[in-house]
Structures are given as C-alpha cells and as structure tokens.
Amino acid sequence: MAWIKRTFVALLVVFLLLAGAVAWLLAGLDVNKYKPQLEQLAAEQGIALKLDGDIGWQLWPNVALELQGVQLAPLPQPEQPLVRADKIAVGVALMPLLKKRIEAQEIVLVSPQIDLSVDEQGRGNWELLSEAMEAQQQQAEQQPPKLEIPEDKPKQDLHLALEKLRIEDGRLNYRDDSNKTEYSVEQLRVAADNLVPGGEPGMVEASARISGSALQQPVDIAVDSTLALDEGLHGLRLQPLELSMNSGEAAATLHLRGHVRRSAADQPWQIQMNVDADVEPLRPWLAVTGTELVTQSGAVLQKLSLETSVEGTERKLDLTPLQLQLDDTVFAGSAQLxxxxxxxxxxxxxxxxxxxxxxLPPPAPEAKQPQEEATAATEADAEPVPLPLTAMRGFNANLDLSLERLQAVELQMDRPQLQLTVDNGLYQLQKLSADLYGGELSSNGRFNARGKSAEAELTGGLADVEISQVQQALFPSERVQLSGKATINWAAQTSGSDTLQLQKELRAAVQLSSDQLSLAPFNLEKGMCQLVSYAEKTPLPERDWPASTRLQDLRVNIAIKGDKATIQEVLAGVENIAVTGDGVIDLEKQEFDFALGMALVGERTSADGCTVKNDRWRNRPLPLRCKDSFADAGATSCKPDSRRLDDLVRDELKYKAEKKYGDKVQEKVDELKDKFKGLFKRD
Known part of the structure; x- marks a missing residue:
C-alpha cells in the first residue's frame, strides 16, 4: 500500500505546483489595464460603462475575470443606467492564458437588472441609448483617417470565443407611463452552451417568472432548445425549441424547428420555421389575464392549437399550410403577413x-323590474359606444372564411362564406352567403371608417326561406306564428361615430313576398265577416273560425327609419278577399299598428264563409285595424275600424236616401241652399 501513498503525495505536489504556477501567472498579469480599454470601447459605441470595483480573478470552479458593480447607460445620461449587474464573470481559456493572452470562453452574469420605461409621450428610454450609439457612429465617420504606427510590443487583446453563457437571478422591469402598465421578468436563469459561430449545435435552457398589471397571477416560462449559430452570425438554427408557459391550471406549449439566416450583412433575413402551439386548457388563461367572459356553454374554450409552416422574410411571411383548432372545430387554409x-x-x-x-354570453334572465329600474336600464342600454375608427384604419386585409355549418343567434346556416377586403379603413363585404332553412342568403356591402364618422351600406336578399324557422330563431313568440316560404330583399344605409348614431340614422327599404304564408292567431276572413255584419246589421255566421289566415301572393314594402318600421304597402289575397293596407312597427316599444282594407271579390268570402248580399260592399275596401304589442298579440288584435267604418255606413245611408227619393231630395236641397243664401245676403 506504500505505493498508493507515494502516488497520492506526488499528485498533490504536482497539483500544488500547477496551482502555484497559475497563481504566479495571474499575479503577473495585470487585468485592470483592460478597464480603461473596455470603458473607451463602450464610449465609442455611445455607451457609458461604469465598473465600481477592480477587475479580479476567479480560480474556482474555473479561471475567470470578475467585474464587480457593472452599469450600462446612454453616454449623454450616464446617471440613468439601463442595465445593472452585481457581478460579471468572464471565463478564459487556460492555454492562451499561459501565454499571457486572454480568450473569453464563458460569461456569467449574476443578478443582472434591466430597466426599460416609456414616458407619457411614448418615448422609450432605450431610444436614448440607440440614438447615442448612432451619434457616435456618425461622429466617427466624420473624423479624418489616422495613420496607425505599429508598436514594438504586441498588444494583449481580449479575444471573445464564447462557448457558454450563464445568467443567474436576472430581472427585467418594464413601465409604460402612456397607458399605465407595468411588467417584470424575475428569477431569470439562462444556461447556453457552444455559442461559437460555425460550431456544433449547443443546448440552451432558460426559465423566468413574468408578472404585470394585465396579469392577475404570475406566469412561469421555461425554454429548452438545441440551437446553432452560423459563421459570421448570419444565421440561427433551432433543432428544435420548446417554450412552455404555466400559471395555476393554465398551460401552453410552443414548438419551433427551422432556421433564420441571411447570405450577407446587407441582405434580408430569410425565415423558415415549423410552428406548433397548443393552449390546453384555454379557459384558465382568461382568469390569468383578468378577462371576464361568461359563455352559454361551460364545455367550450378548452383547447386552442395552431400548426403551420412559416416561410419568408421580415417583410413578408407565408403561413402555408395553416391549421387552427378551437375545441372540436378545425380550420385549414393559409395566411400571409x-x-x-x-x-x-x-x-x-x-x-x-x-x-x-x-x-356567446347567456341571455339575460327575464325578470320583472320596477318601473324605475326598467327606465334606468333602458337609459343605460341607450348609452352610445364610440366606434374605434382610428383602430379600424392603418392596415389592409383580405379574408375568405367558410364553414360547413354555423349556428349563431339560434340560426342554423349551412355552408356559410364570408369574403371581406379592408383597404386602410374601407371595409368591403364582397360576399356573405349561406343556405338558411331551405333558402339562400346573399348579401354585400361596405363600411367606410376613413372619416370622422363612419358610413355603411348593405344590400342583399334571402330567397325561399322557411319563415317559421327564422321567426323561431330570431323572434320567438307563443302568440304570433308565421309559416311558409318567403323571399326578403333589403337595401340599408346609415352613418355615425357611435352605435346610437348608427341606429338613429338607419334608413332601409325591405320587400317581402310569398306565394303562401300562414299567419296565426289572426283570422282575417272572420274580420271581414265582422265588418259585413256590422255594416249590414246582420248576425255573424256561426262556425268554427280557425285561428290562422293563409295569405296568398303576399307583397309587403317596408321602410325603416331609426327604430321605427313603416309598412308602406301590403297586398295579399285571403280566399276571395283582396287585402291592402299599411302600418307601423315600433321596434323600441315592441308594438305594431296596421290599417287594412278588406275587399270582397264575389258574393262569399269562401266556400264556407259569410255571404255579402249588398253588392255595394263588394269590391270595396272595408277597414280592419290590427293594433297591439308583440307580447299581448292574439286573436282580438284585429278588429273592425269603427271610425272609418262609420264613415262608410253614413255614405251608404246617403246613397240609399238619394236612390229612394231621387230628384225630390235634390230639389229640396237646392231650395234650402237658396234660402240660406238669402238669409245671409248683405247689401
């Protein structure tokens, strides 16, 4: 075991010798001489660089230069720094260092802070930095060239071959005084490897927490990517990049794969990228952003996804193919920006x-309100909403949207299509079409938002539509029922700068026609028989009158002015009765008032109707008035117009008297006229 001990001691001695050699080298290498050079280089770019402390050395975990208390500010305003950092460590390569040459391979920023702000006039503080940099560049271009004489000793330059970048506990603050918004990015951490241009792809990991005035709760973001830089910094390849965002139950991911590059510094950037974004669940993001949106169905707003291929330049981007999905509805097509x-x-x-x-929001509950509250609610609803005319200008667009089926405001439309063009505030509806309840919808129009107030026009038609289904969807009523095929044509125009003016200035002409239209619960034939019974002083026939009327060859011309619709002409046939008339519909008060003329063609109103004995009442319009509110409309809404009918009865009595007494009545009348003339004659 002695050899192990001797080996360990030998290694320790070698390590101490190497450490001593490195320490001797570092002690002999005065890095603070680069401090004025760094500050001068920054000043030449229009940047005020301030280093509060000396430049020191870091020996562990690797050899690095340490810059303490770093601040960056616009050169004209060095006291207003945009960037601060407690410490910046610049890792250097060891072998060039042994030759007393510094090559930076790694940069570590500890607690960097960036402060960005926009004043009330919309001017950003970073613009001061960019303007200072441009001013220094223009000043340098105006200076005469200098003759450079090479020095005897080689100059020790700072060479940057960045392989790693680390940011620890970074922070970015943004404040906009023009719209009173604030955002902050905290806990910023970045770890990037192999950032050498032309090198192999490197790993990039980043994370941060975002909060702000428009966010009700912070959002955590994380980036995980493999990227590579092209030679000369002329390109960036993402292979791929994944961005994830989370806040409570809200989650979203973004995947990017592709490249951004240019052939030369003076050439535009070329972009080719595959994009795949998923937001699921979607509804919690409404709470994160403070958006109050109550929908009729709680099962919607669960998923939003986008998948496309982006190709083009910074001037024009093509998104082809493009696929969007909102919950269970999938859209496919293309786009260009x-x-x-x-x-x-x-x-x-x-x-x-x-x-x-x-x-859409759920309908308001139908609760009865006190008169005072109802009046206040009506006044609140009548408050004008200004049109965003400025926001509607300044861009162009071409939209072509279609669906297999659309259900909106209780209307079910098959194959709807919308074609709309926008030219700097001029909106032109080229086509709005759909199959609607057996009929065909077709409309076009224009909306001009270029002036101080908007001008709008709309024309179109709805051919052979089942009117009962339209009524049930738009004007549901248990009392008044319409059925049958109808054709409606319209031409409307309006102008104004808010919603109230648009409604007030609305002018429209509507034509409605139908070969067969059933109207319930009104029975116009019964009304005709009531008129005859009243005029001839005969009883009304006893029969089971149906609570409906079948109108034949109906033609209606309607003029709309603001909230009121005037029925200028009504032409129709009911069995052997010709119907004419006019009327008014008050949309604001939800009331109608029609004055109809019922003229009998023949002796009987129908095969089992009433008989008119006096031929003087035939082919002569007898007055019928239909007046009521939409809520109370019923079988008793249409009654004989007694005032107009009394005039007709008096005319009939006069006719009978003249027919019976003949010339005697006329002679008597002439005699009375002469007496009255003599009575009031004056000399």
Missing part, C-alpha cells in the same frame, strides 16, 4: 361545424 408601410393580412380558412352560440 405583410410588414410594409401599410401592414397587411391575407387569411383563407375552411372549417367544420361551429356552434357560435356556445361562446
């Missing part, structure tokens, strides 16, 4: 079935 003077977006997506109602 343009970073030009006028930013742009092209988006083409085709999707499956989307139940939009599940993502």
């Amino acid at each position: 343009r970073n030009a003077e006028m930013p742009g977006l092209d988006l083409n997506l085709r999707g499956g079935t989307l139940v939009l109602d599940d993502y």
Whole structure:
C-alpha cells in the first residue's frame, strides 16, 4: 500500500505546483489595464460603462475575470443606467492564458437588472441609448483617417470565443407611463452552451417568472432548445425549441424547428420555421389575464392549437399550410403577413361545424323590474359606444372564411362564406352567403371608417326561406306564428361615430313576398265577416273560425327609419278577399299598428264563409285595424275600424236616401241652399 501513498503525495505536489504556477501567472498579469480599454470601447459605441470595483480573478470552479458593480447607460445620461449587474464573470481559456493572452470562453452574469420605461409621450428610454450609439457612429465617420504606427510590443487583446453563457437571478422591469402598465421578468436563469459561430449545435435552457398589471397571477416560462449559430452570425438554427408557459391550471406549449439566416450583412433575413402551439386548457388563461367572459356553454374554450409552416422574410411571411383548432372545430387554409408601410393580412380558412352560440354570453334572465329600474336600464342600454375608427384604419386585409355549418343567434346556416377586403379603413363585404332553412342568403356591402364618422351600406336578399324557422330563431313568440316560404330583399344605409348614431340614422327599404304564408292567431276572413255584419246589421255566421289566415301572393314594402318600421304597402289575397293596407312597427316599444282594407271579390268570402248580399260592399275596401304589442298579440288584435267604418255606413245611408227619393231630395236641397243664401245676403 506504500505505493498508493507515494502516488497520492506526488499528485498533490504536482497539483500544488500547477496551482502555484497559475497563481504566479495571474499575479503577473495585470487585468485592470483592460478597464480603461473596455470603458473607451463602450464610449465609442455611445455607451457609458461604469465598473465600481477592480477587475479580479476567479480560480474556482474555473479561471475567470470578475467585474464587480457593472452599469450600462446612454453616454449623454450616464446617471440613468439601463442595465445593472452585481457581478460579471468572464471565463478564459487556460492555454492562451499561459501565454499571457486572454480568450473569453464563458460569461456569467449574476443578478443582472434591466430597466426599460416609456414616458407619457411614448418615448422609450432605450431610444436614448440607440440614438447615442448612432451619434457616435456618425461622429466617427466624420473624423479624418489616422495613420496607425505599429508598436514594438504586441498588444494583449481580449479575444471573445464564447462557448457558454450563464445568467443567474436576472430581472427585467418594464413601465409604460402612456397607458399605465407595468411588467417584470424575475428569477431569470439562462444556461447556453457552444455559442461559437460555425460550431456544433449547443443546448440552451432558460426559465423566468413574468408578472404585470394585465396579469392577475404570475406566469412561469421555461425554454429548452438545441440551437446553432452560423459563421459570421448570419444565421440561427433551432433543432428544435420548446417554450412552455404555466400559471395555476393554465398551460401552453410552443414548438419551433427551422432556421433564420441571411447570405450577407446587407441582405434580408430569410425565415423558415415549423410552428406548433397548443393552449390546453384555454379557459384558465382568461382568469390569468383578468378577462371576464361568461359563455352559454361551460364545455367550450378548452383547447386552442395552431400548426403551420412559416416561410419568408421580415417583410413578408407565408403561413402555408395553416391549421387552427378551437375545441372540436378545425380550420385549414393559409395566411400571409405583410410588414410594409401599410401592414397587411391575407387569411383563407375552411372549417367544420361551429356552434357560435356556445361562446356567446347567456341571455339575460327575464325578470320583472320596477318601473324605475326598467327606465334606468333602458337609459343605460341607450348609452352610445364610440366606434374605434382610428383602430379600424392603418392596415389592409383580405379574408375568405367558410364553414360547413354555423349556428349563431339560434340560426342554423349551412355552408356559410364570408369574403371581406379592408383597404386602410374601407371595409368591403364582397360576399356573405349561406343556405338558411331551405333558402339562400346573399348579401354585400361596405363600411367606410376613413372619416370622422363612419358610413355603411348593405344590400342583399334571402330567397325561399322557411319563415317559421327564422321567426323561431330570431323572434320567438307563443302568440304570433308565421309559416311558409318567403323571399326578403333589403337595401340599408346609415352613418355615425357611435352605435346610437348608427341606429338613429338607419334608413332601409325591405320587400317581402310569398306565394303562401300562414299567419296565426289572426283570422282575417272572420274580420271581414265582422265588418259585413256590422255594416249590414246582420248576425255573424256561426262556425268554427280557425285561428290562422293563409295569405296568398303576399307583397309587403317596408321602410325603416331609426327604430321605427313603416309598412308602406301590403297586398295579399285571403280566399276571395283582396287585402291592402299599411302600418307601423315600433321596434323600441315592441308594438305594431296596421290599417287594412278588406275587399270582397264575389258574393262569399269562401266556400264556407259569410255571404255579402249588398253588392255595394263588394269590391270595396272595408277597414280592419290590427293594433297591439308583440307580447299581448292574439286573436282580438284585429278588429273592425269603427271610425272609418262609420264613415262608410253614413255614405251608404246617403246613397240609399238619394236612390229612394231621387230628384225630390235634390230639389229640396237646392231650395234650402237658396234660402240660406238669402238669409245671409248683405247689401
């Protein structure tokens, strides 16, 4: 065992000799002479570098230079540092060090802190640093060239061949006084290996915690990547990169694989990257960001994913193919992003079935409120919401979106398609189409947000739609029921700078037509018989009157002005009755008022209807008035218009009197007229 002891002692002696040699070398190498050189190099770049302490040596765990109390600031304002670090250790290669030449291979930053801020005018403090750097560069370009005479002794330069980078307990603070927001990145840790350009790929690991004014709770992020730098720092390869984010139950991951490179320093960057992002579960992120979103279904907002291939430059990126998934709905297509003077977006997506109602807020409970509360609620609802006209300008877009099926506001649409173009605030609806309850929806329009107020136009039609299903979806009512095929055409325009003005300035013309339309619970034939019974003083026929009316060849012209819809003309046939009329619908008060004229063609209203004996009542519009609220509408909403009907009865009585007495009545009338003239005659 003696040889083991002797070997151990020999190794210890060798280690002590080596340590002594290294210590002698370090003692003889004055690294503080680089301090003015470092500060001067930084000043030439427009950066004020401040080192509070001397540059020292670190012997364990590896040989390194230590810089204490490092601060970086814009050269014009050295008292406002952007970057601080308690200690920066620069690891050096041992063999060049034995030749008294320093080659930096590793950099360790301990407790670095970066403070970024934006003032109320939107100016960032880092702009001072960039402006100072540009000013120093311009000043250097204006200086005449200097003749450099080589020195007799070789100069000891600081050579950077960085293989490792370490950041321990870093912190980044960001404050924006223009919108009163603050963010901070804490517990920043970075470990990167093999950062030598042109070398083999190296490992990069990083982690941090992010908090801020827009976050209700901190978010932990972690990065794990294999990357490589191209020669001359002209490229970066990710093989791959994985970013994970977590906050409580919220989780998200991002995978990147590809490269970013350029052929020369004056050439644009070329990007080719495969992107795969998953956010699952999605709903907890709403709580993290403080977003209050209550949906009709609690089963939605569980998953959001994106998968695409990105290719292009910093000026234009193509995302082809592009696949998005929101819960169970998958969208496939392509996109293009343009970073030009006028930013742009092209988006083409085709999707499956989307139940939009599940993502909308639940309907308000139908609870009766006191009159005072109801009035206050109405006034609150009437508060105008300004249109974000400025935000709607400054970009271009081309959108082409379609689905197999869409369920929205209780409407079920098959094969809906939306084509929209945006040109710096001018929105043009090129196409809005869908199959809707057996009919076809087709519409187009424009929305101009370039001025101080918006201008909008919309035209379109809905052909051969089953009106009962549309009514059930949009205007459900247990009292008033519509059924049958109908065609609706519209042309509308409005203008304004807020939602209230848009509603107030709305002007629209709507035409509705139907060959057969059933209307319940109104029976217009019964109303016609009531008119005849009232006029002829005859009893109403006893029969089982159905609580509905079948309208034939219905034509309705509607004019909308603000909240009120005026029925300018109604033309229809009910059995042997011709119906004409007009009316008003008050959407705000939810009331209607129609004045109809019922003209009988023939002797009977129908085969089992009532008989009109007096031919004077045939082919003559008899007045019927339908007036009620939507909530109370029923069989009694349509009644004979007694005021207008009394006028007709008086005319009929006058006609009968003239027919019976003939010329005698006229002679008597003329005689009375002469007497009255003589009575009031004046000289």
